[in-house]
Amino acid sequence: MTGLEIAANAFATASILCAARNSVHTWWTGIIGCSLFGLLFWHTQLYADVLLQVFFVVASLFGWWNWHASASHSALPIQRTPLRSFMLMGAGALLAGAGYGLVLHRFTDAYAPFADSSVLCLSVLAQLLLMRRRIETWPVWVLVNTIAVPLYASRGLTLTSVLYAAYWINAWLAWRHWRKLWRTQGAQA
Template identity: 30%
Template sequence: MNILRWLFDAQLTIGGGFILWREVLGNFFGLASALGGMRRKVWAWPIGIIGNLLLFTVFLGAVFGSPNPVNLLGQAGRQVMFIIVSVYGWYQWKAATSRGDAAVSPRWATWKERLILLVALFGGTAVLTPVFRALGSYEPVWSDAWIFVGSLLATWGMARGWVEFWLIWVAVDAVGVPLLFSAGYYASGLMYLFYGCFTLTGFFVWWRTRNRQRRVQVETRFPDPTVEVTEGKRK
């Protein structure tokens, strides 16, 4: 219990400010989860859940008695959402590996799916902004709502194997960095800044993986007859 109490209260003092170690550890687990997701590893999901649990206590500072009294309801709520969607993603990827398949095969979303994502992102932000404001979330509240909705869609897209989910994360990070810095969550703000670069890398990695798998599928379905003739002569 003493170790848990220390983990809950421990701070890293920087100049006149501080950073909670829970915030640092939570973002560390989040980064490890993102790395696992880029490599399409099943362990990315449970590792991410640990980080979500830690960050949930961080972003409800006033509720849990943290030194930072600012509540970011969208940030806290998205940790709960992460856990729920991560359980789904964990099940989906694990089921695929149990069948002998890859955890997920990256694919481009259809135009219909892309339209649904865009409508859900902007529509969900518009709907949740007054809700979060009424609950007393930190201004600008639309940023908190944008991050919440975008995170939900990105996590869902990752579970489905859509290459575009990385771009949704970029949109989330672009709004999240200034919001977190203004609210005093410096560790998370720095991590969001790093995530922005990381998610762009992940996008191109999944894009190349998709192209490589597509080439293999085409070559398997339509083999090169020239290669077959040459091999036949060698035999």
């Protein structure tokens, strides 16, 4: 465990807890945590995760803006994604993960390229859903964390794998919390 791993996890945990509580502070804490994780994953040869952290930083900037103002200049409401759209997005993420995993397998010394690429592509999907305040972000995060925990543990990132196990629990709790907020929001409309 290094200072870099500790700092990355501290900021990522703050960001994830803020997201679960539907707080806009998820974005700036995420930018810092993802920048630190990018460096950490580079050193552990998890190259798809490095690319993912770059995506997260850019997406966090857009998410921050998106959560502040929608077309009506009010906070973006929590919404549901139509099932057909969600299934198509999920299939696209899995196919992209398999394709990128193949590229990493053939052309780099990446460790566990298919698991790493699955974490990348499913995380992109989850992040896009989070940026639009879609409830379906949380079951995708459950899946991401299910893959990430053993992947990070296998690279000796003990703190990261333990925290991702906690994020797995957090995703379940956040999913329940966001559904309650969505129902309350619908009742008030």
